[in-house]
Amino acid sequence: MLAFIRKHPIGVGSGAVVAVLGLAWLAFGYFGVHTLFVDDVVDEAGPTFDTPPAAAAAPAEADTSTATVQAEATAAAPATDTPTEAPEPAAPDQTTASEPTTTTAPPPTTTPAEPQILTEYEGVFESDAHPTAGNAVVLGNGTGQRFLRFENFETDNGPDLNVYLVNSSTGDVSDYIDLGDLKGNIGDQNYEIPADVDLDVYDQVVIWCVRFSVGFGDAQLAAV
Numbered sequence: 001m002l003a004f005i006r007k008h009p010i011g012v013g014s015g016a017v018v019a020v021l022g023l024a025w026l027a028f029g030y031f032g033v034h035t036l037f038v039d040d041v042v043d044e045a046g047p048t049f050d051t052p053p054a055a056a057a058a059p060a061e062a063d064t065s066t067a068t069v070q071a072e073a074t075a076a077a078p079a080t081d082t083p084t085e086a087p088e089p090a091a092p093d094q095t096t097a098s099e100p101t102t103t104t105a106p107p108p109t110t111t112p113a114e115p116q117i118l119t120e121y122e123g124v125f126e127s128d129a130h131p132t133a134g135n136a137v138v139l140g141n142g143t144g145q146r147f148l149r150f151e152n153f154e155t156d157n158g159p160d161l162n163v164y165l166v167n168s169s170t171g172d173v174s175d176y177i178d179l180g181d182l183k184g185n186i187g188d189q190n191y192e193i194p195a196d197v198d199l200d201v202y203d204q205v206v207i208w209c210v211r212f213s214v215g216f217g218d219a220q221l222a223a224v
Contacts, residue, residue: 037157038157039157039184039185039186040157040183040184040185040186041184041185041186041187042183042184042186042187042188042189043187043188044183044187044188044189044190045188046117046139046149046190047139047147047149047190047192049117049141049143049145049147050145051141051143051145052141052143053116053141053142053143116141116142117139117140117141118139118140118141118142118224119137119138119139119224120138120139120140120146120199120223120224121137121138121199121203121221121222121223121224122135122136122137122138122221122222122224123135123136123137123204123205123219123220123221123222124136124219125150125153125155125205125207125217125218125219126217126218126219127216127217128206128207128214128215128216128217128218129209129214129215129216130155130156130158130216130217131154131155131156131217132154132155132156132207132216132217132218133152133153133154133155133217134150134151134152134153134154134155134219135150135151135152135153135219136148136149136150136151136153136205136219136221137149137151138193138199138221144195145192145195146192146193146195146199147190147191147192147193148163148165148179148190148191148192148193148205149188149189149190149191150187150188150189150190151188152188153186153187153188153189154185154186154187155185155186155207155216155217156185156216157185158185158209158212158216159209159211159212160209160210160211161181161182161185161207161208161209161210161216162178162179162180162181162182162207162208162210163178163179163180163181163182163191163205163206163207163208164176164177164178164179164205164206164207164208165177165179165193165197165199165202165203165204165205165206166202166203166204166205166206166218167201167202167203167204168203168204168220169201173206173208173215175202176202176206176208177193177194177197177202179191179192179193182207199221199223200223203220203221203222204218204219204220204221205218205219205221206218
């Protein structure tokens with residue numbers, strides 16, 4: 001083998017160069033360039049909250065006690081000009097008062113409170129290093145749980161794309177909250193926001209390419 005290399009140094013060297021170039025293409029060309037032309041499309045429905053909103057105040061409890069209606073022994077007859085015969089005397093053991101009747105009110109009904117999901121913050125994506133469009137909204141239901149949702153979202157695909165909440169006052173991405181990998185470069189998608197994140201500080205959404213340290217697009221959030 002050594003003798004073959006000594007006799008064919010140029011051929012062996014060329015083969016090594018080709019191998020290195022092949023690995024470089026696999027590492028950077030395919031994963032870094034080819035993904036730009038392959039879309040990952042998602043279509044997530046609205047987020048599902050773990051805890052329902054506080055129940056609405058229950059209606060006033062109806063009185064479920066038995067209402068006893070006492071019928072009058074005799075009803076007052078309206079005055080009339082036509083004489084009527086006097087009623088026959090009742091037998092000694094016959095009662096003239098009707099028996100009391102009872103009515104029971106139906107039990108109260110309570111309608112479960114429907115989850116009320118509100119938009120707390122919103123922003124519009126703008127392009128940075130790559131064309132990016134769509135809306136970013138923060139949805140909450142009053143329990144403290146919040147989701148960042150992309151709607152009508154679209155950007156270029158690429159390697160190692162993550163969703164960052166960035167403190168825009170720094171002017172860079174040195175102070176950020178990583179919400180995880182971008183689920184798709186096209187389509188609606190949801191990302192849960194940690195409960196302790198102050199969105200008045202981390203007020204910018206950035207689609208960040210970790211591998212090449214570049215932002216694809218961003219959206220500035222504003223309270224609604």
